[in-house]
Amino acid sequence: MRSFSDFISMGGYGFYIWGSYLFALIAIAAELVGLSRRKKALQEELKPVNLLRGRVTNETTT
Amino acid sequence: MNLYKYSSPTNFYPLAGKLIPWFAIPSAILFAVGLYVGFFVAPTDFQQGDAYRIMFIHVPAAWMGMFLYVLMAFYAGIGWAFNARLSSMMASSIAITGAMFTFLSLVTGAFWGKPTWGTWWVWDARMTSTLILLFLYIGFISLQASIDDPRKADRAGAVLALVGVINVPIIYFSVQWWNTLHQGATIRILGKPSIAAPMLAAMLIILAACWLYSVAVVLIRVRCIILEREQNARLAEVAI
Numbered sequence: 001m002r003s004f005s006d007f008i009s010m011g012g013y014g015f016y017i018w019g020s021y022l023f024a025l026i027a028i029a030a031e032l033v034g035l036s037r038r039k040k041a042l043q044e045e046l047k048p049v050n051l052l053r054g055r056v057t058n059e060t061t062t
Numbered sequence: 063m064n065l066y067k068y069s070s071p072t073n074f075y076p077l078a079g080k081l082i083p084w085f086a087i088p089s090a091i092l093f094a095v096g097l098y099v100g101f102f103v104a105p106t107d108f109q110q111g112d113a114y115r116i117m118f119i120h121v122p123a124a125w126m127g128m129f130l131y132v133l134m135a136f137y138a139g140i141g142w143a144f145n146a147r148l149s150s151m152m153a154s155s156i157a158i159t160g161a162m163f164t165f166l167s168l169v170t171g172a173f174w175g176k177p178t179w180g181t182w183w184v185w186d187a188r189m190t191s192t193l194i195l196l197f198l199y200i201g202f203i204s205l206q207a208s209i210d211d212p213r214k215a216d217r218a219g220a221v222l223a224l225v226g227v228i229n230v231p232i233i234y235f236s237v238q239w240w241n242t243l244h245q246g247a248t249i250r251i252l253g254k255p256s257i258a259a260p261m262l263a264a265m266l267i268i269l270a271a272c273w274l275y276s277v278a279v280v281l282i283r284v285r286c287i288i289l290e291r292e293q294n295a296r297l298a299e300v301a302i
């Protein structure tokens with residue numbers, strides 16, 4: 001097991017390795033945040049429809 | 063059980079909702095396991111030192127980018143040929159995740175290229191064809207976004223997606239067909255892979271995680287697409 005500082009420096013490649021993984025995290029987080037916003041906006045938009053139909057659930061379209 | 067009923071967006075919607083956690087939770091677990099194996103079990107490479115650890119995210123991202131493109135084109139083609147709305151919606155849903163992985167493979171590739179080749183980017187056959195893949199995804203997404211009628215948008219997208227499929231074998235074989243700076247395949251369908259077992263394991267575990275992630279995210283997004291597209295029909299129904 002290597003020491004913490006060795007682990008962070010990754011034999012001098014730390015910037016590139018952690019940069020890659022940080023970017024991967026950002027890319028995935030961005031996709032998930034975008035998706036959750038899309039979902040929320042849709043739920044807001046569909047509220048009146050659901051109310052009209054006497055249902056508050058958004059689980060089914062039937 | 064009649065499986066055909068799930069080709070209707072309305073019937074597929076609740077099924078997709080039930081399936082999501084079955085992909086999302088294992089995905090999170092496999093990401094954690096894969097990163098653990100990749101960073102704590104896999105040894106330092108004698109040639110590349112630790113820089114090769116970028117491979118654990120770079121290779122799965124690149125594979126997912128190509129695989130999702132073929133899948134997107136397949137769904138778009140089915141949706142076009144058989145007038146299957148849900149298939150076309152799946153294609154639209156896959157496009158964004160595919161573009162994300164392709165972009166991720168280009169960025170992580172740059173992070174790997176800088177310390178090992180001394181450059182962030184070269185106009186190498188594999189890298190250029192991967193960039194074209196990203197443009198095809200962006201083209202598909204923007205083409206669909208620019209057409210108001212969803213079925214027309216689906217058809218136009220399908221033509222673009224199917225024509226673009228030719229790029230996928232070009233990416234895959236680019237390292238054999240041209241003399242590229244990018245290294246050849248480490249994992250071959252036939253024959254032994256040329257890397258140590260824990261390295262291979264970490265990469266395959268993260269690939270599985272990426273695949274499960276894609277299924278979960280595509281299902282969440284296709285549910286949004288179903289609601290977005292069917293809401294006009296719902297409003298009409300309510301108005302009557």
